[in-house]
Amino acid sequence: MxxxxxxxxxxxxxxxxxYDPNLPYSRIIPDHAEREWFFANVCTHEWNLEQDRGRTWSDAEALLVADHPEREEQIRSFRKYWHEMVPxxxxxxxxxxxxxxxxxxxxxxxxxxxxxxxxxxxxxxxxxxxxxxxxxxxxxxxxxxxxxxxxxxxxxxxxxxxxxxxxxxxxxxxxxxxxxxxxxxxxxxxxxxxxxxxxxxxxx
Missing domain, CATH: 3.40.50.1000 (HAD superfamily/HAD-like)
Structure with missing residues (x-):
């Protein structure tokens, strides 16, 4: 039984x-191929998962900005525009x-x-x-x-x-x-x- x-x-x-991170990023990075590259290499699913595990956003952002300083604004946009991802x-x-x-x-x-x-x-x-x-x-x-x-x-x-x-x-x-x-x-x-x-x- x-x-x-x-x-x-x-x-x-x-x-x-x-939930869809593309919602704000289609505006932030309009080029589709570049946006796909960004999610595959910068703000990746694995990177975001560590915030789900408890890492602070400031630590998470600092990590990526150190490796991709030219993309600082795009990196910080993930948390800044998070509310648009859950419409x-x-x-x-x-x-x-x-x-x-x-x-x-x-x-x-x-x-x-x-x-x-x-x-x-x-x-x-x-x-x-x-x-x-x-x-x-x-x-x-x-x-x-x-x-x-x-x-x-x-x-x-x-x-x-x-x-x-x-x-x-x-x-x-x-x-x-x-x-x-x-x-x-x-x-x-x-x-x-x-x-x-x-x-x-x-x-x-």
């Missing part, structure tokens, strides 16, 4: 709110989150997010305060898909891993949750999420 799902854990970026929520996903909470289900969030930008996101998107709580990678120095962050979240919120389902747009993060003993589904849209939850006995 499978364990009944009692805990539902949401990722945030690209599940509840849109809207996914209303259909948020509706699922809010319905689950309204039904009395235990909903928490687990996110790779820099500590300061997460607080900014909470101000802009008040629904991020509705779940029972959140683990923010930048607050604890751990990032998905490291199994330790899932274990930390489960301990912090007293979750039974076998009774927990996790929702994330990143397949490696889904695999990380499964390695921690959780159920997990790969988010590609609200309709698929509804059917995935239904398959685990949760009708929304």
């Amino acid at each position: 499978t364990t009944e799902i009692r805990h539902i854990v949401f990722d945030i970026g690209k599940v509840l709110i849109h 809207h929520a996914y209303e259909d996903s948020v509706a699922i989150l809010e319905q689950l909470i309204a039904e009395g289900r235990d909903v928490t969030m687990l996110t790779n997010f820099a500590s300061d930008t997460f607080r900014e996101a909470q101000e802009r998107y008040p629904f991020l305060r509705k779940p029972r709580g959140v683990t923010v990678s930048g607050d604890i120095g751990l990032i998905k898909p490291d199994v330790a962050i899932y274990d930390t979240h489960a301990r912090s919120f007293d979750l039974d891993p076998a009774a927990t389902i996790f929702i994330d747009d990143s397949y490696p993060n889904v695999e990380g949750a499964r390695a921690a003993g959780w159920h997990a589904v790969h988010f590609t849209g609200a309709e698929k999420l509804r059917s995935d939850l239904a398959a685990h006995g949760i009708k929304v």
Whole structure:
């Protein structure tokens, strides 16, 4: 007999709110090829992930400016215009989150997010305060898909891993949750999420 799902854990970026660094940078670096080079060689995904792990923006910027002094303004634009990278929520996903909470289900969030930008996101998107709580990678120095962050979240919120389902747009993060003993589904849209939850006995 499978364990009944009692805990539902949401990722945030690209599940509840849109995220795209190209939005401000299409203005900052209009040339498409140059912009792709910049994200591949300067403000890379790996560089940004270290802010999610807790590195300060000032340290992060200093590191890149030392190597690319001619691009200082473009480098500092990442944090300066971060708010433009998260322009809207996914209303259909948020509706699922809010319905689950309204039904009395235990909903928490687990996110790779820099500590300061997460607080900014909470101000802009008040629904991020509705779940029972959140683990923010930048607050604890751990990032998905490291199994330790899932274990930390489960301990912090007293979750039974076998009774927990996790929702994330990143397949490696889904695999990380499964390695921690959780159920997990790969988010590609609200309709698929509804059917995935239904398959685990949760009708929304």
